[in-house]
Amino acid sequence: MPINNSSINIAAQNDFIRARGEWVHYFIGLKCPCTGAVMMTGSNLSDPNRADINCQACGGLGWVWQDGGQILGIVEGIMQQKELLLSGIAAPGDMVFTPDLRYTLSDYDKIQLTWPEGIPFEGELITRGSGATDNAIYGIMSVGPNGCITIDPKTGVVTTYALNVDFTYSGKVITWQGTHMPAMGSVYSLKYAALVDWICYAPPQPRRERGTNLGQRVVLKKKHVVFNGV
């Protein structure tokens, strides 16, 4: 007999997730060693603000992700979990994820949804590099008509660049082809549906209902929000 009313009803919870859940891609977040404040021995304190901006692994974020495979869970919009909004733990645009009970997610783990249409994204400003390619923040799932432009602020004149004529994309990489392209070092605006990297925030609160562990509830925030535009 349990001495309290806490029990983990794994079968019931897993049945619920199997019925309503979907597969997502899970990545385990680890602190990048480039951020370590080196101690003589033992544990090194990590300060993400000290990440090496030239680090080839994290690009200065201070975090790297290892593939954790596909896991099953329930993805919900934040409006289904209004108390998280009201408490300030979550903000509009966040999502909530309840993983299969076999998994415990922690802060800075990462989730990608496997929806082929991607997530509507406000787009981003990208500086044209010197090579043939530039990198976007997220994987590009689709680019709408007139979704890539430059503007001359002096005249307001808009120049558009056509998908599959002036540029193509694959994952996060934009490849320019031909001669009609933004000048090196200039900034262009790209609007696309994104394979968003969702960064996990696990609020430290239990979820129990009548003694049953309902599983973890993780707030998912878009990576560019968590890392302030990176």
Ligand SMILES: [Zn+2]
């Ligand atoms: Zn690093």
